[in-house]
Amino acid sequence: MKVIEILEEAAKRVHKNVKHLAGTKESGTDHGVGAGGDISRRIDIVAEKTVLDYLREINFECTVFGEECGMVELSPNPKGFVIMDAIDGSTNAVRGLPFYCCSLAFTPEDRLGSVTDGVVMDLHNGDLYSASKGKGAYMNGKKIQVHKEKPVYFVVGVDISGISSDALPRLAPILAASNHVRHFGAVALELAIFARGLVDVFVDLRRKLRITDIAAGYLIALEAGGYVVDENYMPLDSNLSYDKRISFIAAANKETLAETMRKLGLPNNA
Amino acid sequence: MKVIEILEEAAKRVHKNVKHLAGTKESGTDHGVGAGGDISRRIDIVAEKTVLDYLREINFECTVFGEECGMVELSPNPKGFVIMDAIDGSTNAVRGLPFYCCSLAFTPEDRLGSVTDGVVMDLHNGDLYSASKGKGAYMNGKKIQVHKEKPVYFVVGVDISGISSDALPRLAPILAASNHVRHFGAVALELAIFARGLVDVFVDLRRKLRITDIAAGYLIALEAGGYVVDENYMPLDSNLSYDKRISFIAAANKETLAETMRKLGLPNNA
Numbered sequence: 001m002k003v004i005e006i007l008e009e010a011a012k013r014v015h016k017n018v019k020h021l022a023g024t025k026e027s028g029t030d031h032g033v034g035a036g037g038d039i040s041r042r043i044d045i046v047a048e049k050t051v052l053d054y055l056r057e058i059n060f061e062c063t064v065f066g067e068e069c070g071m072v073e074l075s076p077n078p079k080g081f082v083i084m085d086a087i088d089g090s091t092n093a094v095r096g097l098p099f100y101c102c103s104l105a106f107t108p109e110d111r112l113g114s115v116t117d118g119v120v121m122d123l124h125n126g127d128l129y130s131a132s133k134g135k136g137a138y139m140n141g142k143k144i145q146v147h148k149e150k151p152v153y154f155v156v157g158v159d160i161s162g163i164s165s166d167a168l169p170r171l172a173p174i175l176a177a178s179n180h181v182r183h184f185g186a187v188a189l190e191l192a193i194f195a196r197g198l199v200d201v202f203v204d205l206r207r208k209l210r211i212t213d214i215a216a217g218y219l220i221a222l223e224a225g226g227y228v229v230d231e232n233y234m235p236l237d238s239n240l241s242y243d244k245r246i247s248f249i250a251a252a253n254k255e256t257l258a259e260t261m262r263k264l265g266l267p268n269n270a
Numbered sequence: 271m272k273v274i275e276i277l278e279e280a281a282k283r284v285h286k287n288v289k290h291l292a293g294t295k296e297s298g299t300d301h302g303v304g305a306g307g308d309i310s311r312r313i314d315i316v317a318e319k320t321v322l323d324y325l326r327e328i329n330f331e332c333t334v335f336g337e338e339c340g341m342v343e344l345s346p347n348p349k350g351f352v353i354m355d356a357i358d359g360s361t362n363a364v365r366g367l368p369f370y371c372c373s374l375a376f377t378p379e380d381r382l383g384s385v386t387d388g389v390v391m392d393l394h395n396g397d398l399y400s401a402s403k404g405k406g407a408y409m410n411g412k413k414i415q416v417h418k419e420k421p422v423y424f425v426v427g428v429d430i431s432g433i434s435s436d437a438l439p440r441l442a443p444i445l446a447a448s449n450h451v452r453h454f455g456a457v458a459l460e461l462a463i464f465a466r467g468l469v470d471v472f473v474d475l476r477r478k479l480r481i482t483d484i485a486a487g488y489l490i491a492l493e494a495g496g497y498v499v500d501e502n503y504m505p506l507d508s509n510l511s512y513d514k515r516i517s518f519i520a521a522a523n524k525e526t527l528a529e530t531m532r533k534l535g536l537p538n539n540a
Contacts, residue, residue, distance in 0.1 A: 091449075097463070161450055163445050182455050183451060
């Protein structure tokens with residue numbers, strides 16, 4: 001079984017196991033603070049357990065780097081790391097807002113930049129996004145790509161949850177310039193729909209994102225032909241640490257990326 | 271046939287007629303600038319024609335105040351006005367983002383404050399929200415209400431599309447304070463899901479919204495027990511004019527409204 005198939009099967013099991021929980025009171029029960037620093041809700045715990053149980057069941061020799069569970073060694077001879085945010089967009093899921101997903105990635109080494117496989121499953125409608133390095137990005141088995149044409153209406157995704165009063169004004173030029181700003185509330189899935197061409201630009205300058213939020217969506221966006229860089233116009237990278245916080249800019253083509261970076265007052269070529 | 275039933279039937283026909291268009295190139299064809307000032311797309315035109323055809327078919331004696339078509343007198347003896355944004359969230363619809371709706375309201379007089387009936391139809395999933403003055407708000411025939419309990423995770427909706435650099439800093443305190451900011455991109459439907467309790471607060475301080483965007487959602491939010499005021503803590507009102515631009519703050523209870531207004535530096539009691 002290929003690694004990508006393992007991640008896909010794990011995500012499908014999460015979909016099956018959390019379906020009945022979305023929008024219920026039960027889903028939101030507090031389970032204490034997880035490794036990533038947020039409160040774990042029941043739906044997070046059920047989803048993580050589903051992935052962990054499955055990886056154990058098939059004896060997948062890896063270490064899990066999980067949003068809630070922390071580092072879990074499933075084997076003394078791990079082939080690599082499964083980077084897991086079993087529910088990205090937990091608040092949406094708990095409240096019944098139809099935008100949340102399961103994000104799973106695999107890397108043979110202890111680095112975000114070494115991710116070889118990524119899966120994002122839309123847990124509301126069951127759409128499955130996946131990518132393996134060098135092999136393109138797929139939704140439900142069909143190849144996808146970012147929106148390469150210049151769109152008539154530019155759709156700009158942003159993450160502004162808890163944004164600091166320092167960071168907010170930096171976004172002013174792109175917010176003022178777009179009549180179609182969006183924030184759905186689950187970055188992994190926002191990157192997946194960017195990869196599919198529904199959104200042209202996505203910006204998160206909060207320096208709050210974790211590796212678990214972005215590992216799978218980052219690969220899918222790149223494999224779909226997107227450009228994704230940090231505030232220094234560099235590829236995203238870091239060792240797998242819970243302290244690491246990420247900002248990034250994603251754009252559907254090079255011109256849009258340069259233009260967006262320029263508006264944000266950031267370096268606009270490598 | 272009651273007025274609310276007429277609006278519901280019209281919205282259902284829109285749902286049926288635009289289903290195949292969402293996410294297609296055809297849906298986005300440019301049809302020139304509409305009465306409200308935006309470019310009309312093919313999907314807007316098909317949806318408006320559906321409503322107008324139906325109202326003519328049943329000889330509903332009214333004047334239509336439409337987002338694209340402008341004022342259309344369907345009778346020399348109108349009983350009132352149908353305020354129509356046949357597609358709110360057209361860009362989402364055209365791009366295939368699953369959040370757009372049909373918004374229809376009725377008022378016997380030429381005023382937003384006199385609206386007696388409102389319908390918002392989620393054109394992606396077919397959920398039908400409706401309210402008649404004094405009779406509560408409903409989704410698919412079941413009574414709905416705003417989220418009265420104090421939520422563990424506060425979800426704050428905002429409209430920041432094309433927000434000016436003057437207005438943006440005013441939002442800073444509420445963005446910094448909420449880890450769950452959302453912007454789905456169709457205010458009528460955002461008010462409907464607020465009415466249903468999925469979102470706790472919604473703020474639009476851009477002074478860009480039109481009466482057609484808000485007429486139905488406003489009544490549904492009020493009838494679901496929500497508080498909706500303008501920047502002066504006053505009820506929303508205006509005659510039916512295409513020049514009128516609206517800002518508003520919606521909150522699920524009085525305390526949250528006062529707290530939000532305070533953070534925004536606005537008057538926090540009447």
